[in-house]
Amino acid sequence: MTFDLHAYIAERREWTDRALDIYLPPAEALPPNLHEAMRYSLFCGGKRLRPILALAGAEAVGGDPLWVLPLACAVECIHTFSLIHDDLPAIDDDALRRGSPTSHVVYGEAMAILAGDALLALAFDLIAECRLHASAERVLDAISMVARASGTRGMVGGQVSDIESEGLTGLNEADISSIHARKTGALLLASLVSGARLCGATRRQEQSLLKYGAQIGLAFQITDDILDLEGDEDKLGKPLGSDLKQDKATYPKLFGLEGSRRLAREACDAALAALADFDGHADPLRALAHYIVERDS
Secondary structure, three states: OOOOHHHHHHHHHHHHHHHHHHHOOOOOOOOHHHHHHHHHHHOOOOOOHHHHHHHHHHHHOOOOHHHHHHHHHHHHHHHHHHHHHHOOOOOOOOOEEOOEEOHHHHHOHHHHHHHHHHHHHHHHHHHHHHHHOOOHHHHHHHHHHHHHHHOOOOHHHHHHHHHHOOOOOOOOHHHHHHHHHHHHHHHHHHHHHHHHHHOOOOHHHHHHHHHHHHHHHHHHHHHHHHHHHHOOHHHHOOOOOHHHHOOOOOHHHHHHHHHHHHHHHHHHHHHHHHOOOOOHHHHHHHHHHHHHHHOOO
């Protein structure tokens, strides 16, 4: 029987959205402008890939995905915080995100910054909720893992390197890989492995998931770079060519489109190989690896 990834994603996305609606303060709660801005960015669309990886990581090691639903919501809050701040005039200066006006366009720069700050703070409160089903030690491990992936050693540090690399010549594969492993890959990887750890993953399982996560993070970024050049603007929800316009360090810039497609396929194959010792519980992860390189948005 073929695994139905479409149904799987739709169900896990619904779980995440319902839980986020419960966890976030109501839009009318004080201060209402802040809570409205937080909800606006969280619920304006998105693939929910990071939450789905957290849930799939739990399932891969035989755990109950509902036990890690607070973690799934937390990593989506962190991802959304990063998008709000990336879109600001001081960084990427984007007016559209997922086909809708960006947060600072709708609410102003000050409220957008504060909405991002609030989402980041909420995220770690949510991870602590996992103590209902996981040991305190494993919850602390998950908090530490996600914090490292979000900060200077991960997403924020990668974003700094990405900004500083704009317009530079002479960048090589190691330079680009380092930027994107932190900027994009770190939170994807932490979402997956922390979900598994909260559900009692063994050391061997974690090592395999670390290999898988690193490869899908690479495949995701390469595919994003390709889509920025030749994707469908309606499906992407933003104009094409923003990386080219800002002269960012991308895989197509170094390897060309065909070389980048080859690298993405190789990363997908390596991710699948890392799951060789897992049983059918890891089928969602196998299907997600293919989805990441075949997606059109």
